[in-house]
Amino acid sequence: MSPPPGWYPDPSAPHLQRWWDGTAWTEHRSAATVPVRQPAAGAGFGRAKVVALVAAGAVLVAAIVTGAVFLGGSDDGDGPDVQTAPNPVATGAGPTSSSSSPSPSPSTSGPSADDPSVVTDQLNGITLPLLDGWVRPQYVAEDDVVMTTDGTYDCPGDSGVCRHGLVISRTVSQSDESSPRVLARQDVADAADAAYDRDLVGRRPFGGIESHRQVKAGQIAVAGRAGYFVRWRVTTAKGPGGYVESLAFPSTVGTEAPVIVRFVFDAGEAGPPVADMDRIARGIRPIDDAATGGGVGSSIGPSR
Template identity: 45%
Template sequence: MPTPPGWYPDPGVPSLERWWDGTAWTAHTRMPGGGEEQGAGGARHGSGGGTAGGGKDGRNGGLLAVFAVGVALVVAVAVGVTLLGDDEAGTRPSATGGDTPPPSTPAAAEGGTGATPSGTPGQDATVLVDQLNGITLPIPDGWEIPRSTTDGNVTMSTTDTYECPGDSGRFCPWGRVTTRTVTDTDETSPRALAEQDISRAADTMYEENAVGDRLYGRIVSHTVVTSGPAVVANRSGYLVRWQVRTKHGPGGYVQSLVFPSARGSESPVVVRFAFDKGPESRTVPPGMMDTITEGIRPIGDVSGGVGSSIGP
C-alpha cells in the first residue's frame, strides 16, 4: 500500500518532521506539531515575507505556486485515501528514505550499534552456526551469541562477565570461543597451523584486541598445557593449549584448534578458545574446551546430540 503524503518524523533528525510526498522524502522539514517549515538549505516557508524579487508579479507568482501545490496535495491525498481504504495499521514511510517499507519494530529501525553482528538472527539457541565453514558448535548452558563483536568472527561467550583486570571501565566474559577460516598462508597441516596460531590467539585474547585495547595489560609468561591430534566434525585436526599469565589479573587458558572445513575446498578452520581464570565458582573449567570440541558437527549432522548434555 502506498503511504499517503504527510508530515512524519524525520529519519535523520527525530526532533523534526519531514514531508513525505507519497513516493519519497522531500527537503521540507518543520518542528513537530506544525512549527515553522524549512526547505532545502534551511530556507524557511510559510511565515510572512514576499518573494526575493518583490513586487506584484512576484506576489502573483507566489500565489499561483501555492495554489498549484495545494491542488497537487489534494489530489495526492485523495489518491492515497482511496488506495489505503480503511487501513488501520497506520503504515508509515521508511525511516531510511525512498519508498522502502519501514521496519516493523523500533529495534529494527535503530539498526544496532554499527558493530559486526555475530551468528545468525533467529537461529537455534543451542548451537553456534558457522555457515562459511559448514559447522556448528554446541552452546553450553550459561553461554550466548553476543549481539556484536569487534573482529567480525563467529563468536559465543559466557553470559556472566566481570570487570576487566586492566580497565575498570570495561567488562570481560569469563569464556570466549571464535571460529575463522585460515586464509593468510598456503600451509594446510593442522598441526603446523595450530602451533603457528596459538601465539596469535594468545595475543588477540590477552595482549591487544582487534580495536587496540589492552584489557589484561600484557602476557608475562605462558606454559604449554597440552597439544596433540583431535578428530573434529569427522576430520583429523590438531590442538595446542596454553596457560598464560598476564600483567593485570591471573590470566587464563587459550587454545587453537585447527581442522579442515566441512565444505568446499576444505580450507583449514581455526577455533580459538579463551577462558579467564578467577574464583573457582566463576572460572570456566578448561575441560569445557574438550566438551565443545567433541560437540562440533557438520551443518545438518545432529548425531551425538549437538547442543545437549553440556554442563554449566
C-alpha cells in the same frame, strides 16, 4: 564520522548480510534479500576485505561420519613459562555509506533459533554445542565469535568490558599451509596476544602477557576430520590470566580450507571450566549432521 546503521556484507561471511548498528557489528545476520549498503572504493570491513556482491546459494555439505574424540595422549609435554612480546596494535573500520536502511530483523541464516543447544557457523559448515553458561554473541567487537560466557565484567587492566570465555571460529585464508599441526602451533600465539595482550584499539585489558606455558597438545578428530590442538596457560600482569587453545582441522565444505577454532577461557574461579574446551570440541559436527552421535570414521587420517 561513524557509518549509519544498515545491512552490509558480513566481514566474516561475505555470502551473508550483517547488521551494523552505527557503532559496531551486531549478532543479526541474514541471507534474505534486503537493501545492502555497498562499501566505498577501497573501504575495509574490520580486518578483512570483502567483495561488494553477496553470493547466493546453498552450501554443499559433505556427508561423512562425524564426531570429535581425542586420538591418544598428547605428543607435546608441558613446557616452561616463556616470555611473550606484545603484539602490534590492530585497528578496524566499519562500513561506509550514506543511504538509509531498514531496522534489523531476526536472522534466518545465523545461529539457529530452532535448536537452542547448538550454534551454527554457516561459512565453515559446522555446528558447535552451546553448553550451560554460554550464549550466542551480543555486542562483541571481535570478529568471528560464535559464543561467549553469559555476562561481562570490568577488565582488570585498561578500562573496558571483558568476558570470562570466548569461542571463535574462522577460515584460514591467508596461508598456503594445510597441516593442522602446523596451523595450530602458529595460531596459538596470535590467539593469546589477541585475547590477553592488546585489544583491537590498542588497550591492555589485562595489563599485557608476562609469560605462557604449553599445557596440552595433540591430535584430535573434529567433525570426522583429523585435526590438531595446542593449549597454553597464559600469565598476565593483572587478573588471573587464562587458557588459550587453537584447534585446526579441514573444513567439511567447499574446498575444505582449514578451519581454526580458538578457545579463550579466563583462569580462576570466575572462568569457565577448562574441560568445556574438550566438551565443545567433541561436539562439533557438520551442519547437516548435527543430530548424530558422532564417532571416529574411517575417513580420518593422520594430521601432518
